[in-house]
Amino acid sequence: MTAETPITTLIFDVDDTLYDVSTGFTDHRNGEAAQRFMMEYLNFPDLESAKKIRDQYFEKYHATAKALTIAEQDGAFPPPDPTKPTKVPRFDPKDLADYWTSNLDFRLLGGKKIKLLQDLESCGLKLVAFSNGPRRYVKRVLVELGLFNVFGDERLYAVDDVLPFCKPEKEAFEKIFADVGVRADECVMIEDSMKNIKRANELGMKTVLVIGKGRMKNCKRSGAICVEDTGESTNTRDAPDMDDPAVDFVVETVDELRQKIPGLWASPAIFMPTE
Ligand SMILES: [Mg+2]
Numbered sequence: 001m002t003a004e005t006p007i008t009t010l011i012f013d014v015d016d017t018l019y020d021v022s023t024g025f026t027d028h029r030n031g032e033a034a035q036r037f038m039m040e041y042l043n044f045p046d047l048e049s050a051k052k053i054r055d056q057y058f059e060k061y062h063a064t065a066k067a068l069t070i071a072e073q074d075g076a077f078p079p080p081d082p083t084k085p086t087k088v089p090r091f092d093p094k095d096l097a098d099y100w101t102s103n104l105d106f107r108l109l110g111g112k113k114i115k116l117l118q119d120l121e122s123c124g125l126k127l128v129a130f131s132n133g134p135r136r137y138v139k140r141v142l143v144e145l146g147l148f149n150v151f152g153d154e155r156l157y158a159v160d161d162v163l164p165f166c167k168p169e170k171e172a173f174e175k176i177f178a179d180v181g182v183r184a185d186e187c188v189m190i191e192d193s194m195k196n197i198k199r200a201n202e203l204g205m206k207t208v209l210v211i212g213k214g215r216m217k218n219c220k221r222s223g224a225i226c227v228e229d230t231g232e233s234t235n236t237r238d239a240p241d242m243d244d245p246a247v248d249f250v251v252e253t254v255d256e257l258r259q260k261i262p263g264l265w266a267s268p269a270i271f272m273p274t275e
Contacts, residue, residue: 010264028108041091057070112146
């Protein structure tokens, strides 16, 4: 870690990073809500068969929109309902974005994050949101959290903006570096997903792993990983691992950032955690 490199940009994941994993919102979205979408739009007969395909492809492709795109190409969908008009391709990421935006219970997010908003507003750095979710959905989440205006449309990158790539593919990150006009080593990635943290580190970014409220005590710095419920991770391979050398710093929630890494609020900003 080169503490001297001035930092210009903070790049935030959104789901399970800007809100806490314990809200249950991610389980709600990736669980029953995604499965109901697959029943309604893709003719899956029941929740279980939808879950099986969604989880199998999500593990490999890291975003539900990309997972369903590839699942269709692989012929993993049940035959279409002959009584309904069928489009080609049958899965359109816009349908998923619309479905999530209108059907999810956004109250689970717990409302606006006033203190985090104040922290971010007083931070002199470029602030970027980078999600593997569909744009309309991600924007709605940021609006519900009261954080949309700190990013705005121009600093919000969703899966639609980087397809056919998505995190953790390097092309997705590189698109953002080019667009924002920064080098990787001036950026800090704030993330809950290990696979994205590892790629960010490989590319030369500083990394902050967000593990979830109250979880520090359960994650020993002894090589053990957190194997309790891990939000978007459908398996323990993506579970938070505080000892992974790709992790520069660990917080339970983003609310701690300012207190734990005050150098990011200094001018020039430096990545120098308090521990
Ligand atoms: Mg996430």
